[in-house]
Amino acid sequence: MLKVLIITYYWPPAGGPGVQRWLKFVKYLRDFDIEPIVYCPQNPSYPLLDDTLEKDIPKDITILKKPIFEPYRFAEVFSKSASTTISKGIIVNEEKQSLIQKLLLYIRGNFFIPDARKFWVRSSVKYLDQYLQTKPIDILITTGPPHSVHLIGKELKKKIGLPWLADFRDPWTTIGYHKKLKLSKRAAAKHKKLESAVLNAADRLLVTSYTTAKEFKTLTNKPISVITNGYDEYNYSEVELDKNFTISHIGSLLSGRNPIQLWQALYDLTIEDEDFAKFFKLQLIGATSPEVLESLQAIGLLMFIEDKGYVSHQEALKLQKSSQVLLLIEIDSKETECIIPGKLFEYMVSKRPILAIGPKNADIRSIIMETETGSFFEYDSYNLIKEQLKKYFDLYQNQKLSTKPVGLEKYSRKSLTQNLAQVLKQMI
Numbered sequence: 001m002l003k004v005l006i007i008t009y010y011w012p013p014a015g016g017p018g019v020q021r022w023l024k025f026v027k028y029l030r031d032f033d034i035e036p037i038v039y040c041p042q043n044p045s046y047p048l049l050d051d052t053l054e055k056d057i058p059k060d061i062t063i064l065k066k067p068i069f070e071p072y073r074f075a076e077v078f079s080k081s082a083s084t085t086i087s088k089g090i091i092v093n094e095e096k097q098s099l100i101q102k103l104l105l106y107i108r109g110n111f112f113i114p115d116a117r118k119f120w121v122r123s124s125v126k127y128l129d130q131y132l133q134t135k136p137i138d139i140l141i142t143t144g145p146p147h148s149v150h151l152i153g154k155e156l157k158k159k160i161g162l163p164w165l166a167d168f169r170d171p172w173t174t175i176g177y178h179k180k181l182k183l184s185k186r187a188a189a190k191h192k193k194l195e196s197a198v199l200n201a202a203d204r205l206l207v208t209s210y211t212t213a214k215e216f217k218t219l220t221n222k223p224i225s226v227i228t229n230g231y232d233e234y235n236y237s238e239v240e241l242d243k244n245f246t247i248s249h250i251g252s253l254l255s256g257r258n259p260i261q262l263w264q265a266l267y268d269l270t271i272e273d274e275d276f277a278k279f280f281k282l283q284l285i286g287a288t289s290p291e292v293l294e295s296l297q298a299i300g301l302l303m304f305i306e307d308k309g310y311v312s313h314q315e316a317l318k319l320q321k322s323s324q325v326l327l328l329i330e331i332d333s334k335e336t337e338c339i340i341p342g343k344l345f346e347y348m349v350s351k352r353p354i355l356a357i358g359p360k361n362a363d364i365r366s367i368i369m370e371t372e373t374g375s376f377f378e379y380d381s382y383n384l385i386k387e388q389l390k391k392y393f394d395l396y397q398n399q400k401l402s403t404k405p406v407g408l409e410k411y412s413r414k415s416l417t418q419n420l421a422q423v424l425k426q427m428i
Helices: 017-032 051-056 080-087 099-111 118-134 148-160 176-181 185-201 210-217 260-272 274-279 290-299 313-322 343-349 363-371 382-397 413-426
Strands: 002-007 034-041 062-066 139-144 164-168 204-207 224-226 245-250 280-285 305-309 325-329 354-357 374-377
Touching: 002 017, 002 118, 002 148, 002 413, 017 034, 017 051, 017 413, 034 118, 051 313, 062 118, 099 176, 099 185, 118 148, 139 148, 148 164, 148 185, 164 185, 204 210, 204 413, 210 224, 245 313, 245 382, 260 274, 260 280, 260 290, 260 382, 274 280, 274 382, 280 313, 313 343, 325 343, 343 354, 343 363, 354 363, 354 382, 363 374, 374 382
Parallel strands: 002 034, 002 139, 034 062, 139 164, 164 204, 204 224, 245 280, 245 325, 280 305, 325 354, 354 374
Antiparallel strands: none
């Protein structure tokens, strides 16, 4: 049986989307004759926790842990809220940042390169080098962000010479928040240098979108495989549809995910249609940027909002299954065209229509169209968005609002793990 060592920062009890990709791969790898060994931090500072994810960990796999130094704990001395917000990836627009927020961002971008988990690299390399002397493996796997995890792989590759697969759940220097880190020219150049070193030292690269694969092909000649995120099968047949016309967004609503045209269309429909105003509810599940809440209040939607905050993954799945429409919003920029959030696939399998808004050439657009699971609009499409909302509401009133997805099987976590297994076996 093939043995692989997976080095990851995120592992249960971590919550949020970052943990689920490799948790689900590990859950199914043995079905394809691959034995996973996981290495993760012993004392991490996770911004989100979700104990329910621990049930997906195979009971008798080897999990290695070593302590990590977390600078975010020291940042909390200055401002716990600012530190926690930044660690969640929520960065408010510069004109609204406090002096403490600006300082923390500057320090994060210019002193912690590639990220604040860089201090885990040296001790991890030393520990894993010693471990692998007596417990050999076949393939080394690193997954980022945080991209400092890839530096562990780079050093182990240099020392031991094992085949190394570097998995990028998100891009490195072209991710949307990268430009908000107040990088000096020197810091920006160092990020680029480290990115190039990782891309060209790894034996194979794994990415979650075709746009990222296209980007990386301009930076390296190493083979690149695309394996998206996906969905697991859950039996929530007992979950009933909300009697309200509930439009739900699950996950973080960052400052850049603020589609004013959508909010305006929703407000206008509440003014123009008494029934819409009576039954409409906007449900926010997850962390929401203060700027988004300010926009919703300014437009007049606050009375229609139910803000649930962060909930467990299991609870989020139930809430999306009971919603009438699921909202998917991506930041309107060139850098986010490649982002395919894991929740998209869970949205699709819930059989609730998706209303997606994002940049013109977003990868999510083609997936939604291909699977017939909803509709996609650009940010400035007020009239089109409003018309689609009317159609959904009419179907809701006639109890006919649902989707009939096609071709979802290839996005199941088990099917995707089979694809991963094929990639890994090609590396030996």
